[in-house]
Amino acid sequence: MQPSDLKDASFSRYPPQARVLATKEMLLLRELPLALAPILLRELIFYDWKMPAERAELNKQFLYLTALTPGERTNVLKPFRTLSLSNELTTMDWVNDPAGFMERLTAWLWSTHQMERFRSIADAYSSAVSAKSPEDLPSSPRLGVVIVGAGTRQSKHPLFQKLRPLGVHLTAVHPAEGVAILLERASKRAALAPTSDSSFRHWYIDGGIPEAIPHLTQISYAQLQQSRALLLNRIQGAISSGGMGPEQLRTLLARMKPDEVGLNSAGSNEILNHFQLTLLTEGAGTQIFSTTFAQWAARECLRRAHPETLVVRYAPRQQAQTMNMMLSGASPAGLDPEGSLIDADMGAYYTWINMRRLSGADGLRFLVWFEGQREALAIGPGLAHGTSSDSPLNMHQVLALLDV
Amino acid sequence: MDRRNFLRAAVGVAASNALCGFSPLRAMQIARKRKVVVVTFGGGARDEETFAPEGQENIPHMLNELIPQGTFYTQVINQGILGHYVATASLATGAYETLNNFASTPPQNPTVFEYFRRDLHRPQEDAWVIAPSNGFNRIGGSDRREYGPRFGAEVLLPKQLLASAMSQGSHIDYEHLLRDNYETPLFTPQTGGGEVNLHRTAEILKLSVSDFMRNARTLSSPDELSVFMARQLMTQVAPSLLWITLHDIDIAHSGAFSLYIDGIQRSDRLCAEIWHAIETNPEYKGCTTMFILPDFGRDSDTNPAGNGFQHHRTGDALSRTTWLLALGPGVRQNAVVDRPVDSLDLVPTLGSMMGFSPNFAKGKALHEVL
Ligand SMILES: [Zn+2]
Numbered sequence: 126m127q128p129s130d131l132k133d134a135s136f137s138r139y140p141p142q143a144r145v146l147a148t149k150e151m152l153l154l155r156e157l158p159l160a161l162a163p164i165l166l167r168e169l170i171f172y173d174w175k176m177p178a179e180r181a182e183l184n185k186q187f188l189y190l191t192a193l194t195p196g197e198r199t200n201v202l203k204p205f206r207t208l209s210l211s212n213e214l215t216t217m218d219w220v221n222d223p224a225g226f227m228e229r230l231t232a233w234l235w236s237t238h239q240m241e242r243f244r245s246i247a248d249a250y251s252s253a254v255s256a257k258s259p260e261d262l263p264s265s266p267r268l269g270v271v272i273v274g275a276g277t278r279q280s281k282h283p284l285f286q287k288l289r290p291l292g293v294h295l296t297a298v299h300p301a302e303g304v305a306i307l308l309e310r311a312s313k314r315a316a317l318a319p320t321s322d323s324s325f326r327h328w329y330i331d332g333g334i335p336e337a338i339p340h341l342t343q344i345s346y347a348q349l350q351q352s353r354a355l356l357l358n359r360i361q362g363a364i365s366s367g368g369m370g371p372e373q374l375r376t377l378l379a380r381m382k383p384d385e386v387g388l389n390s391a392g393s394n395e396i397l398n399h400f401q402l403t404l405l406t407e408g409a410g411t412q413i414f415s416t417t418f419a420q421w422a423a424r425e426c427l428r429r430a431h432p433e434t435l436v437v438r439y440a441p442r443q444q445a446q447t448m449n450m451m452l453s454g455a456s457p458a459g460l461d462p463e464g465s466l467i468d469a470d471m472g473a474y475y476t477w478i479n480m481r482r483l484s485g486a487d488g489l490r491f492l493v494w495f496e497g498q499r500e501a502l503a504i505g506p507g508l509a510h511g512t513s514s515d516s517p518l519n520m521h522q523v524l525a526l527l528d529v
Numbered sequence: 530m531d532r533r534n535f536l537r538a539a540v541g542v543a544a545s546n547a548l549c550g551f552s553p554l555r556a557m558q559i560a561r562k563r564k565v566v567v568v569t570f571g572g573g574a575r576d577e578e579t580f581a582p583e584g585q586e587n588i589p590h591m592l593n594e595l596i597p598q599g600t601f602y603t604q605v606i607n608q609g610i611l612g613h614y615v616a617t618a619s620l621a622t623g624a625y626e627t628l629n630n631f632a633s634t635p636p637q638n639p640t641v642f643e644y645f646r647r648d649l650h651r652p653q654e655d656a657w658v659i660a661p662s663n664g665f666n667r668i669g670g671s672d673r674r675e676y677g678p679r680f681g682a683e684v685l686l687p688k689q690l691l692a693s694a695m696s697q698g699s700h701i702d703y704e705h706l707l708r709d710n711y712e713t714p715l716f717t718p719q720t721g722g723g724e725v726n727l728h729r730t731a732e733i734l735k736l737s738v739s740d741f742m743r744n745a746r747t748l749s750s751p752d753e754l755s756v757f758m759a760r761q762l763m764t765q766v767a768p769s770l771l772w773i774t775l776h777d778i779d780i781a782h783s784g785a786f787s788l789y790i791d792g793i794q795r796s797d798r799l800c801a802e803i804w805h806a807i808e809t810n811p812e813y814k815g816c817t818t819m820f821i822l823p824d825f826g827r828d829s830d831t832n833p834a835g836n837g838f839q840h841h842r843t844g845d846a847l848s849r850t851t852w853l854l855a856l857g858p859g860v861r862q863n864a865v866v867d868r869p870v871d872s873l874d875l876v877p878t879l880g881s882m883m884g885f886s887p888n889f890a891k892g893k894a895l896h897e898v899l
Contacts, residue, residue, distance in 0.1 A: 235627070236610070244844075409839065414784060416784070417783060417784030420784060421784065442785065464787035467786055467790065475830065475837055
């Protein structure tokens with residue numbers, strides 16, 4: 126099947142809002158080359174559970190393409206038509222399994238040495254889209270806070286090595302009430318935000334048991350314990366029943382609904398529950414290591430929700446056991462707080478990198494703090510790079526330093 | 530500092546008092562009984578965690594003991610598919626394989642083991658592979674006409690042996706050695722025939738099942754088990770061509786940076802142990818060339834399509850660029866080669882070194898070590 130064969134009925138298995146959008150954009154979808162259409166559909170098929178920022182991005186892409194004159198559109202899309210695709214790609218059900226199409230397309234492009242060319246075509250296309258419709262600036266400068274090292278008092282290695290050149294290394298932070306002060310400030314930012322703009326803009330991700338705090342979109346490793354167990358159970362069952370290769374497993378996971386892991390599939394938490402489910406079904410290691418969960422959740426939150434406030438707090442992960450044991454949900458052999466601090470330190474760096482990708486990067490305020498200890502690192506406008514300060518500061522003063 | 534410079538700096542520091550060991554005469558003398566040991570890391574390591582200044586603390590053995598004795602290639606580019614089985618198969622055939630990384634299929638091109646055994650009329654026990662996971666069970670030989678399994682290597686899957694030995698007794702003590710297949714951590718392929726293999730291998734290695742189990746208990750990771758088996762093999766069989774694929778580093782797919790670092794440190798130590806085993810074994814000492822190379826790298830921190838060290842999905846330059854160390858008699862010591870070479874160059878190099886013709890291999894022999 127080619128995109129030109131698409132009809133309203135092609136989307137009968139799509140969720141309601143996605144179906145409406147597909148019908149609305151039908152003329153455009155029919156014009157797309159086969160190498161591009163499933164890439165858009167992979168986003169569209171999940172439209173009902175997308176974050177507001179993701180919906181805006183997809184809408185912008187449609188808007189960009191429809192605003193072009195027919196001649197311009199032909200030119201923009203032409204490079205995708207120069208790729209040679211296999212019969213299998215044409216005949217598979219790419220409307221209902223766009224992710225499966227992508228996987229096979231990737232393998233096909235590699236094996237036919239077209240990957241480099243595909244990359245440059247795709248890069249040129251997405252640069253053209255974003256040049257025409259840049260992301261809006263946040264309503265206030267973004268704030269990222271990463272709290273690392275719970276459960277340990279000393280680091281074997283110097284902390285924040287990768288971030289130190291970018292900010293001020295604070296060595297005399299007064300730790301009392303640190304977590305509470307940081308969360309309250311995040312909560313206050315959310316409460317003060319204009320209501321039209323507040324959904325999924327202010328987040329708190331905890332790798333352990335979360336603190337109770339209002340106004341923030343909140344997820345945690347502890348609260349997903351039942352979901353993790355149900356998911357691992359399901360996978361074990363599928364594997365032991367035999368015949369389950371990686372591709373079948375991916376399909377099984379992609380088709381899961383939140384209620385299959387004990388999360389509501391409908392209602393007010395529908396979008397958040399889908400988000401949480403995908404953290405567990407798409408993230409490697411998020412099911413077994415709380416540090417991986419916290420890092421990946423922060424990455425996905427930044428990529429998908431474009432938050433203005435993000436607080437990530439790490440907790441000690443379980444000690445490594447064999448994959449088979451951890452995946453079968455065996456009880457932890459113990460915790461590994463020292464290893465977790467190393468994981469979290471790298472995770473903080475990745476959170477900073479991902480946050481820098483969002484609009485308003487020059488105004489970004491970023492803090493990473495060794496929980497309960499005196500060491501922190503602050504990055505923000507006006508703060509000198511690669512410096513350190515041993516001035517005693519409480520957490521309110523640290524936030525003031527960041528001009529938050 | 531760019532890649533070349535920091536690698537050069539790393540090597541320069543380590544090699545300050547190493548000697549130049551190149552001697553053509555000696556090289557000629559050893560050609561006949563020459564042996565080769567290849568060590569690959571599945572789940573490549575990035576420069577940042579190895580040869581870059583901030584990573585050097587993770588590889589003290591490579592830096593201080595091995596590199597000063599060898600020739601070090603700073604840029605080895607893998608232009609193939611970045612899955613461990615398919616990439617290791619490509620290293621072993623010298624051609625970029627396109628087989629399904631997760632299927633139990635043989636390489637499409639003849640392997641180095643087939644060239645070696647066919648051209649040099651060597652018996653099966655002269656070529657061995659020690660592979661990390663069941664997914665590698667077909668790596669010993671291709672299906673190519675005129676080559677194929679009858680010229681293939683013996684493939685040893687220590688984990689499979691352990692699993693079959695475990696089925697005869699208690700599990701608990703050995704679970705830590707059975708970590709498998711981090712690339713799709715939710716999927717463990719099964720292979721049959723463990724029982725038969727166990728006893729045959731035990732016989733070849735002159736190791737009773739209970740000895741094997743007793744030794745396994747003292748080891749802390751699957752790669753330690755592989756190196757233990759390699760040592761046993763070197764002592765009992767002394768194959769001329771031994772290929773060991775380590776895999777602990779690939780725990781990185783679980784997202785835990787500290788465990789990835791532990792894997793690098795362990796691989797570093799194990800490489801030195803393998804070299805030590807070569808140097809203390811009369812069958813190998815003085816006539817063995819060892820090659821160490823990761824199969825490929827891992828994603829860079831900054832590529833938005835990836836998640837840094839965790840995976841190798843983006844195909845970016847960092848995930849394709851790695852290094853190679855060659856050491857042994859006739860190989861220049863304390864030398865650094867900066868020109869970019871290809872992952873496929875290994876097999877033609879082994880061909881020139883050992884005297885076989887890898888007719889279907891695509892790379893070019895690394896003349897600096899010949
Ligand atoms: Zn891997």
